[in-house]
Amino acid sequence: MLTGLAMDLVAIIALAYGLYYRRHHRRDLLFAYLALNVGIFAVVSLLLVQRVDIAVGFGLFGVLSIIRLRSSEITQQEIAYYFVAIVLGLVNGIAAAWPLTALLLNGVLLGVMYLADHPGLLGRTRHQVVTLDVVHTDPDALRLDLESRLRGRVLHCVVTQIDYVRDVTVVDVRYAAANAKVRVR
Structure with missing residues (x-):
C-alpha cells in the first residue's frame, strides 16, 4: 500500500x-x-x-x-x-x-x-462569451465586429441572447487569435 x-x-x-x-x-x-x-x-x-x-x-x-x-x-x-x-x-x-x-x-x-x-496543440484557438453593445441583424457584420474586437478570425459564433431594448447581443464565439503566443511547458 x-x-x-x-x-x-x-x-x-x-x-x-x-x-x-x-x-x-x-x-x-x-x-x-x-x-x-x-x-x-x-x-x-x-x-x-x-x-x-x-x-x-x-x-x-x-x-x-x-x-x-x-x-x-x-x-x-x-x-x-x-x-x-x-x-x-x-x-x-x-x-x-x-x-x-x-x-x-x-x-x-x-x-x-x-x-x-499542450498549448502548442490548440494554443491559438479561443472561446469567449461576448456581450456586444449593439444588435447586428446581418451575420457578416456580426462576424466582422467580433473579429475586430477579438483581434482574430472567428471560427464559429452563436447568438445566445438579443435585447432590443438595451441594444445588447450576447454571442458565444470560437476564434483563432491572430497574435497568440504559444508557451510550451
Whole structure:
C-alpha cells in the first residue's frame, strides 16, 4: 500500500502542479485535485483491505456523482483534470498490488493529459462569451465586429441572447487569435 501511495502522490503532483497549475495558474483547483485524489486513494485502499460489499463502492461513486462544484465556474478542461485526478487515485489504490501496471497506467494518463492540453496543440484557438453593445441583424457584420474586437478570425459564433431594448447581443464565439503566443511547458 505504501508503494501505491508513493506512486499516487508522485502522479497527482505531476498532474496537478506539473501540468495543470503551471499551464492554468488556478491555485484553488490545484488544492482540489490533490485533496480529491488522495481522498479517493484512501477510500479505495480501505475498501480493498476491509472487503466491504460492492454496494458500498457503488454508493461511494453515487455520492461523488451528485457533488456539484458550485463555488466557481469550471471549464470542460478542468473537469477533465478532475476526472483524471479521480482515476489516478483509483488506479493507484486498486493496482497497488501490481506496481508496474499502476506505473504504466499513470504514465499513460499523464502522457495523454500532457499532449491533449499542450498549448502548442490548440494554443491559438479561443472561446469567449461576448456581450456586444449593439444588435447586428446581418451575420457578416456580426462576424466582422467580433473579429475586430477579438483581434482574430472567428471560427464559429452563436447568438445566445438579443435585447432590443438595451441594444445588447450576447454571442458565444470560437476564434483563432491572430497574435497568440504559444508557451510550451
